[in-house]
Amino acid sequence: MVARDMSRRGLLRTAGAAGAVGAVSALFGTVPAMAEPSVTPFDLHFAVSHKYRPFDLIAPRFVQYDSAVTPLSASSDTLVSTGVRPRAPFGSVLVEVQRAAGVVVAGLAGGGTSVLGTLDATTGRATIEVTVGGATTVVKSAEVRVAGAFRFAVVVNENAVTVLVDTTGTGAGWQPVLTERDGVRALVDLRVPAVLGRLDYSFGGRGDVRLGRVRAGYFGQAGVRDPHVVQHADGRPFIRDGKLYLTMTNAGLGFFQQAHWAVWTIDLADPSRLEQVAVLFFERDGVVLGDHAGQIVYDDRTGRFILAMSSWGDFAFRGVHVRHTTTTANVLQGVHVLPTSRLGLPTAVSSWDPALTRIDGRWHVAFVESEAQQPAFVFHPALAVGPVGADYADSLRMVGADNSVDQTEGTIIQRVGRKWHVFASDGDAREYPVYDLSMRKLGTLDAPYGTNIPHPMLLQVGREWWMITFDGTQYAEPVLGYGGHGDLILMRSPGR
The missing domain is CATH 2.115.10 (Tachylectin-2; Chain A)
Structure with a gap:
């Protein structure tokens, strides 16, 4: 290796x-x-x-949540919990974005703690943010330009969080736009069972966002x-x-x-x-x-x-x-x-x-x-x-x-x-x-x-x-x- x-x-x-x-x-x-x-x-x-x-961002046999199976209620300014979580810090949330005049959000959240990736298509900015004890810290950001419909993914591998985008019609497939491990680990350790055990796969939007199918499960x-x-x-x-x-x-x-x-x-x-x-x-x-x-x-x-x-x-x-x-x-x-x-x-x-x-x-x-x-x-x-x-x-x-x-x-x-x-x-x-x-x-x-x-x-x-x-x-x-x-x-x- x-x-x-x-x-x-x-x-x-x-x-x-x-x-x-x-x-x-x-x-x-x-x-x-x-x-x-x-x-x-x-x-x-x-x-x-x-x-x-x-x-595979999600291993095909290990999808834990699929909104095509479980009906999805569209909402904005909301973080939706899927009610399911990984047993180890190796998971992904994949979101089809139909319209994003606001911020798309996905990741792990629960009990006042969250590790999320975001993408503001209007300002062209993606972030990785960690919330612990009511305080939210943006640990990394990057410029990202998307237009029209696209796919958005947040992947957790150990304590590393990666944001990826797949722009519809380009044929480029999933492209990572930013990743961060040390900044996440300085605030939370996802490897600890008591920490990870409170965090569900989550997704949502802030502002004018329309989402399509959402899937979550173990990283492939x-x-x-x-x-x-x-x-x-x-x-x-x-x-x-x-x-x-x-x-x-x-x-x-x-x-x-x-x-x-x-x-x-x-x-x-x-x-x-x-x-x-x-x-x-x-x-x-x-x-x-x-x-x-x-x-x-x-x-x-x-x-x-x-x-x-x-x-x-x-x-x-x-x-x-x-x-x-x-x-x-x-x-x-x-x-x-x-x-x-x-x-x-x-x-x-x-x-x-x-x-x-x-x-x-x-x-x-x-x-x-x-x-x-x-x-x-x-x-x-x-x-x-x-x-x-x-x-x-x-x-x-x-x-x-x-x-x-x-x-x-x-x-x-x-x-x-x-x-x-x-x-x-x-x-x-x-x-x-x-x-x-x-x-x-x-x-x-x-x-x-x-x-x-x-x-x-x-x-x-x-x-x-x-x-x-x-x-x-x-x-x-x-x-x-x-x-x-x-x-x-x-x-x-x-x-x-």
């Missing part, structure tokens, strides 16, 4: 193997058939087959990254009804704290059919965060899901670590807010990108070690293993790490043919190194290397091999800054 070209941006650099034979249980669908067992990673030759950009994504297949403990991919389940980081409208974690499906018969099916948030240190970049493993022996993720949700250049939790709840559907704890990895430095698989009765945990995040990021892949029969978080010891690289992440554990490997992505060399389970480098994958540090998520589908990854294509970087990447990329290899 860390971009190799951040020095150019002057930001960070300066501050189950799918080859398992047979069928899975009826609950989990069928694993694609295995190709010849003698295949190695170096027999695979990947080429890009699909590239597209998931983008400006792009996706860090794909990791949901798998069984032994490495088999989680497939149901012909759909592969995987987690991805949903890029927010801004830096790492504005992203969050979600579960998606890809139709194996048509990989252009991508659908978000779950949203995941995490409680720690008294707040709800969008920690991300990890993996979900279903352990058939215990009937639980194991979730491991990276603590990017409150990243402030003071370290990163791997978090984890287990649950019997179906985290592959719906909205979940889960408490987590720190995973006891055998390292004294920062860590992220966990990957877990039980091999020959022992849990193997690949991850990224990082001894520094400023003035420059330095990071490399590592592998830990537990005792035979122990649980995934118990008594992990270091197997090895590749200290020869310092821009390498995206650790993936995968079996190709008869042998297990650790795969990673080297942003300096622009290649995908392949390691054995002693962390000895064996070579590199034959696959295109795009922008950012694309993770090599390998998966066998029938007699083909797929690599699901991403790139560094940004969204509206001049307004939002770094973090709104990337495009989803699917590569294919015919196997051997």
Whole structure:
């Protein structure tokens, strides 16, 4: 997830193997058939087959309010409460504006507190305003020119508030016009459950304003990254009804704290059919965060899901670590807010990108070690293993790490043919190194290397091999800054 070209941006650099034979249980669908067992990673030759950009201000399955369903009473000089709210500070309000000779307003409000975006089409001024204890503060404003009908949106990602406009007939789509995080956080912390729990999605107008359809719900994504297949403990991919389940980081409208974690499906018969099916948030240190970049493993022996993720949700250049939790709840559907704890990895430095698989009765945990995040990021892949029969978080010891690289992440554990490997992505060399389970480098994958540090998520589908990854294509970087990447990329290899 860390971009190799951040020095150019002057930001960070300066501050189950799918080859398992047979069928899975009826609950989990069928694993694609295995190709010849003698295949190695170096027999695979990947080429890009699909590239597209998931983008939704509200995730399609996670609309919580729609005035097209619930009749809307038009009013002016009024803030209308929808009566619904998000369980985490990641939500959007989208308003169709039919006429605006006054000010359009949308955001979160309740109990004398509000965080709102406004747009005065007459004066051409948009603002972000926060009200606490009866005092209203405009924390940021910008000039915005609109005419006629348009769409207006206010998005909350963590404590960052962004105002967007879509001018009818231009074909430009949603364009952010201003965003602010620090000014909002100085007045209110939306990550605190007691604060967010009083705030409903709200909208309205001041003066002569006529609104059309209004929708509100959980924020979707400006792009996706860090794909990791949901798998069984032994490495088999989680497939149901012909759909592969995987987690991805949903890029927010801004830096790492504005992203969050979600579960998606890809139709194996048509990989252009991508659908978000779950949203995941995490409680720690008294707040709800969008920690991300990890993996979900279903352990058939215990009937639980194991979730491991990276603590990017409150990243402030003071370290990163791997978090984890287990649950019997179906985290592959719906909205979940889960408490987590720190995973006891055998390292004294920062860590992220966990990957877990039980091999020959022992849990193997690949991850990224990082001894520094400023003035420059330095990071490399590592592998830990537990005792035979122990649980995934118990008594992990270091197997090895590749200290020869310092821009390498995206650790993936995968079996190709008869042998297990650790795969990673080297942003300096622009290649995908392949390691054995002693962390000895064996070579590199034959696959295109795009922008950012694309993770090599390998998966066998029938007699083909797929690599699901991403790139560094940004969204509206001049307004939002770094973090709104990337495009989803699917590569294919015919196997051997």
